[in-house]
Amino acid sequence: xxxxTGSISLEKIEQEYTSFVGRKIIFLIVLLLLIVxxxxxxxxxxxxxxxxxxxxxxxxxxxxxQYFQVPSEVADQVVWNIxxxxxxxxxxxxxxxxxxxxxxxxxxxxxxxxxxxLGISSAAGxxxxxxxxxxxxxxxxxxxxxxxxxxxxxxxxxIVGIARHKGATPEIMILSGIxxxxxxxxxxxxxxxxxxxxxxxxVVFWMVGSMGKASWDKLxxxxxxxxxxxxxxxxxxxxxxxxxxxxxxxKSLGVDVDRLRNLSMIISSLxxxxxxxxxxxxxFIGLVAPHITRMIIGGDxxxxxxxxxxxxxxxxxxxxxxxxxxxxPVILPIGVMTAFMGxxxxxxxxxxxxxxxx
Amino acid sequence: xxxxxxxxxxSYSSTRILDEVSLELEGSEILGILGPNGAGKxxxxxxxxxxxxxxxxxxTFNDTNINTMTRMEIAKxxxxxxxxxxxxxxxxxxxxxxxxxxxxxxxxxxxxxxxKTLEILELVGIKDLAMRDFTELSGGQQQxxxxxxxxxxxxxxxLLDEPTSNLDVRQQLETMEIVRSLVHKNGISSIMAIHDLxxxxxxxxxxxxxxNGSIFDVGDPFSVLTPENIREVYGxxxxxxxxxxxxxxxxxxxxxxxxxxxx
Numbered sequence: 001x002x003x004x005t006g007s008i009s010l011e012k013i014e015q016e017y018t019s020f021v022g023r024k025i026i027f028l029i030v031l032l033l034l035i036v037x038x039x040x041x042x043x044x045x046x047x048x049x050x051x052x053x054x055x056x057x058x059x060x061x062x063x064x065x066q067y068f069q070v071p072s073e074v075a076d077q078v079v080w081n082i083x084x085x086x087x088x089x090x091x092x093x094x095x096x097x098x099x100x101x102x103x104x105x106x107x108x109x110x111x112x113x114x115x116x117x118l119g120i121s122s123a124a125g126x127x128x129x130x131x132x133x134x135x136x137x138x139x140x141x142x143x144x145x146x147x148x149x150x151x152x153x154x155x156x157x158x159i160v161g162i163a164r165h166k167g168a169t170p171e172i173m174i175l176s177g178i179x180x181x182x183x184x185x186x187x188x189x190x191x192x193x194x195x196x197x198x199x200x201x202x203v204v205f206w207m208v209g210s211m212g213k214a215s216w217d218k219l220x221x222x223x224x225x226x227x228x229x230x231x232x233x234x235x236x237x238x239x240x241x242x243x244x245x246x247x248x249x250x251k252s253l254g255v256d257v258d259r260l261r262n263l264s265m266i267i268s269s270l271x272x273x274x275x276x277x278x279x280x281x282x283x284f285i286g287l288v289a290p291h292i293t294r295m296i297i298g299g300d301x302x303x304x305x306x307x308x309x310x311x312x313x314x315x316x317x318x319x320x321x322x323x324x325x326x327x328x329p330v331i332l333p334i335g336v337m338t339a340f341m342g343x344x345x346x347x348x349x350x351x352x353x354x355x356x357x358x
Numbered sequence: 359x360x361x362x363x364x365x366x367x368x369s370y371s372s373t374r375i376l377d378e379v380s381l382e383l384e385g386s387e388i389l390g391i392l393g394p395n396g397a398g399k400x401x402x403x404x405x406x407x408x409x410x411x412x413x414x415x416x417x418t419f420n421d422t423n424i425n426t427m428t429r430m431e432i433a434k435x436x437x438x439x440x441x442x443x444x445x446x447x448x449x450x451x452x453x454x455x456x457x458x459x460x461x462x463x464x465x466x467x468x469x470x471x472x473x474k475t476l477e478i479l480e481l482v483g484i485k486d487l488a489m490r491d492f493t494e495l496s497g498g499q500q501q502x503x504x505x506x507x508x509x510x511x512x513x514x515x516x517l518l519d520e521p522t523s524n525l526d527v528r529q530q531l532e533t534m535e536i537v538r539s540l541v542h543k544n545g546i547s548s549i550m551a552i553h554d555l556x557x558x559x560x561x562x563x564x565x566x567x568x569x570n571g572s573i574f575d576v577g578d579p580f581s582v583l584t585p586e587n588i589r590e591v592y593g594x595x596x597x598x599x600x601x602x603x604x605x606x607x608x609x610x611x612x613x614x615x616x617x618x619x620x621x
Contacts, residue, residue: 008486010479013488014472017488020450111447244447249507252409252517254432300450300453
């Protein structure tokens with residue numbers, strides 16, 4: 001280095017930087033295309049045998065009714081209310097978990113942070129267990145989901161509250177998160193210990209997570225939450241870059257560190273709570289989708305956040321498609337599938353890197 | 359008066375770190391802050407940049423109390439170079455320097471910011487590091503990148519906390535020359551905490567000597583860097599020579615062992 005660096009011209013650096021940014025945009029576009037392909041393929045797969053032509057007639061009938069006929073009432077039901085809603089729900093849920101994980105890792109400066117390690121998922125699990133075993137809860141009609149949502153929010157508000165009191169440092173947030181995770185796990189174990197076996201089975205099934213409860217109503221709720229939360233997080237992505245250079249540096253560059261950390265924790269918890277309430281605990285996506293993304297495109301959050309969302313959506317929805325179709329008519333638990341598909345990919349990426357962790 | 363600090367007091371719980379510190383920084387000057395470890399140099403710099411909140415005292419910048427300024431307003435006027443810098447996630451040198459443009463734009467950078475970053479890369483002499491990952495660099499290279507980020511901020515004043523501690527002798531001089539030429543050409547000012555007495559003597563226009571959280575002496579290098587002051591503050595016997603019109607300090611020995619070595 002040092003003064004004799006005339007070898008490389010400024011135009012060359014600018015070119016390299018532009019193509020560096022270009023590669024990230026290409027990755028983003030490829031992910032979007034893959035999602036479109038996934039939707040296209042997934043709607044044609046399933047236990048009820050429909051031809052590809054039938055499936056697409058049903059879909060295009062909605063948009064251009066004069067040109068496409070619905071082949072049968074059953075086909076219409078299966079494609080719209082079962083397959084399409086389920087695949088979209090998987091994509092949206094995965095997007096929310098992926099971006100929430102990416103944000104939590106950055107603001108807590110900890111590569112191990114995720115909705116699961118911060119206790120949000122286990123709090124939701126406790127809420128669900130309370131509803132399943134004891135029949136207690138908020139919101140009569142959405143007993144289990146409502147309970148899971150409320151407890152997930154309580155746990156994250158508790159973390160943010162402690163942070164407000166003691167200063168929003170990453171250490172305090174991680175430690176309180178892990179403590180909460182153990183606390184709610186213990187509570188669930190206690191409930192299960194005294195519950196009858198059928199109820200315990202219900203809790204276990206809920207905890208494993210499933211896309212089976214997807215419907216257009218729930219999809220609408222989730223879409224609204226994402227439509228509010230995702231733009232806010234992506235709008236703050238440059239500040240997230242700066243915060244990972246250290247709190248002092250971030251303050252000296254004009255970023256209100258404590259406020260940003262609290263705001264982004266609240267937003268990502270809200271997103272995770274509304275997802276987990278409908279799907280059950282899905283731990284792996286929030287941890288791994290951001291890491292896969294950073295290994296491929298580096299750490300610039302302007303691209304890491306949207307790409308983590310898309311990688312999360314692809315992983316979750318893709319795993320769900322495989323889980324439904326690998327040994328029909330059995331549908332494997334989604335959590336098991338995401339782990340089986342994500343972990344080999346993750347290790348491949350770790351081994352492929354020449355240097356260090358990244 | 360450009361930057362004014364009056365009666366600053368800062369404590370961590372019961373330990374008082376800064377005890378009624380007052381200073382004034384003129385336009386276009388380098389103020390070197392000297393003092394032994396734990397004298398409060400870094401704390402003083404952090405208080406001036408509102409990273410730490412002092413218990414009492416007033417800091418004004420162009421006659422505005424910094425408590426009435428938002429963080430973003432302060433960031434437009436004061437650049438800060440911390441002692442050490444880490445990043446748990448990957449970031450290229452280019453993106454790291456680009457962060458310095460944050461106070462000047464909204465949520466995204468513009469082509470002008472890219473151009474500014476390129477200029478700074480050239481100025482600091484780290485063009486060939488541009489696309490490297492910040493965490494892969496040596497301590498000295500990282501220090502230059504962090505300085506470059508503060509320069510990209512284009513502020514009227516720079517707060518430097520040990521900007522040369524990880525650098526070899528040539529890079530120390532290069533870094534100090536960059537700071538001095540910015541101060542003299544662009545009329546910016548700089549407060550610089552530093553351990554190296556001779557580097558301070560050579561590049562600082564005025565020197566502020568601290569001991570146990572208070573100001574021991576302040577003035578031009580010759581009047582502050584005297585054998586008496588160095589004995590009192592550092593507990594070291596030293597000889598002061600005149601080198602190119604600047605004091606040159608030759609430390610001899612710690613005061614308590616003086617009989618054995620300074621005969």
